[in-house]
Amino acid sequence: MPEGTIKKVTDKGFGFISTADGGDIFFHMSNLDGVRFDELREGQRVNYTVGQGPKGQRAENVRPS
Secondary structure (H helix, E strand, C coil), X not given: CCEEEEEEEXXXXXXXXXXXXCCEEEEEXXXXXXXXXXXXXXXXXXXXXXXXXXXEEXXXXXXXX
């Protein structure tokens, strides 16, 4: 399961995770697992699975490490 760091959290219910390979991956609040969106903070380590969204790859099953 990939691990990354929350790079940005917006007030619109989505954000971005910095991945281990130096890229970024989108996540939406509907793809969280065991955590509420308002509990996530920039700089926090998370685990996720990679899924496919309408605009490309996205993080799914996002949960704190």
